[in-house]
Amino acid sequence: MQLFDIVFYVFAFITVVSAFIVVFSRNIIYSAFSLLFTFFGVAGLYVLLSADFLAVTQILIYVGGILVLLLFGVMLTNNVINVDLKTGTIQTVPALLLVALVAGSLSGLFYSTWKDAGIPASSIQTTTHTLGELLMTSYLLPFEIASVVLLVALIGAALISRRERKS
Amino acid sequence: MEAFFNEFLQWLPNVQLAHFLIVSALLFSLGIYGIVTRRNAVLVLMGVELVLNAANINLIAFSRYSAANFDGQVAAVFVIILAAAEAAIALAIVLNIYHRFQTINIDEVSNLKE
Numbered sequence: 001m002q003l004f005d006i007v008f009y010v011f012a013f014i015t016v017v018s019a020f021i022v023v024f025s026r027n028i029i030y031s032a033f034s035l036l037f038t039f040f041g042v043a044g045l046y047v048l049l050s051a052d053f054l055a056v057t058q059i060l061i062y063v064g065g066i067l068v069l070l071l072f073g074v075m076l077t078n079n080v081i082n083v084d085l086k087t088g089t090i091q092t093v094p095a096l097l098l099v100a101l102v103a104g105s106l107s108g109l110f111y112s113t114w115k116d117a118g119i120p121a122s123s124i125q126t127t128t129h130t131l132g133e134l135l136m137t138s139y140l141l142p143f144e145i146a147s148v149v150l151l152v153a154l155i156g157a158a159l160i161s162r163r164e165r166k167s
Numbered sequence: 168m169e170a171f172f173n174e175f176l177q178w179l180p181n182v183q184l185a186h187f188l189i190v191s192a193l194l195f196s197l198g199i200y201g202i203v204t205r206r207n208a209v210l211v212l213m214g215v216e217l218v219l220n221a222a223n224i225n226l227i228a229f230s231r232y233s234a235a236n237f238d239g240q241v242a243a244v245f246v247i248i249l250a251a252a253e254a255a256i257a258l259a260i261v262l263n264i265y266h267r268f269q270t271i272n273i274d275e276v277s278n279l280k281e
């Protein structure tokens with residue numbers, strides 16, 4: 001067992017356990033905060049996969065943006081003063097069976113198909129330069145469309161979350 | 168069965184592509200469980216984020232372990248962009264639902280028009 005493997009297992013453990021807490025915790029604040037650890041664990045896995053730019057992007061956007069948005073959602077839609085942060089679940093038993101089936105079959109499929117996938121083809125290198133070049137050449141059209149989508153989402157979110165119109 | 172188990176235990180310590188894929192499978196299943204069982208809309212959104220992260224791990228793992236190409240990482244960039252847009256829109260909708268119905272339990276919000 002090398003250092004790489006140990007670090008992988010540490011990050012995989014953090015990711016999966018905190019995802020468990022996100023899904024099974026009765027308290028919505030605990031869910032939101034353990035989602036933070038899931039995102040950090042996933043960023044660690046990205047580093048192990050030599051995707052340095054994406055790891056930093058993951059932390060900046062997920063932790064700095066999406067998680068803060070979700071926390072705002074929690075704070076604005078619950079009666080924090082009345083401490084009603086417990087949240088209900090529905091149909092846990094059939095969902096648990098179904099999800100266990102999905103997880104088992106997916107894992108078995110991945111194991112049986114890719115267990116001899118071997119070592120990475122290339123050595124570790126920085127990815128930012130290559131990614132930037134790809135975004136400006138082969139992926140220029142999706143990149144522009146993504147920027148328009150972000151603009152539309154921004155305007156749409158501002159428009160939707162505005163209070164009642166005066167008309 | 169015994170032979171399979173021994174092989175699996177030998178395979179487990181040296182990390183390869185399939186290890187990352189199995190972590191992402193677990194993350195995906197947990198996200199699906201959250202989406203299906205939670206009543207609170209914000210927690211459903213958290214489940215969606217878990218699923219998107221699982222997909223991203225898959226994309227980057229395949230991009231790393233296949234013949235040196237970065238297409239998977241570019242796809243992951245777009246997934247992150249769309250996840251940010253989706254979170255902003257979805258939370259705006261959730262806030263609107265809360266103002267109208269005073270609840271965000273999605274099984275109680277079932278009428279489209281009063």
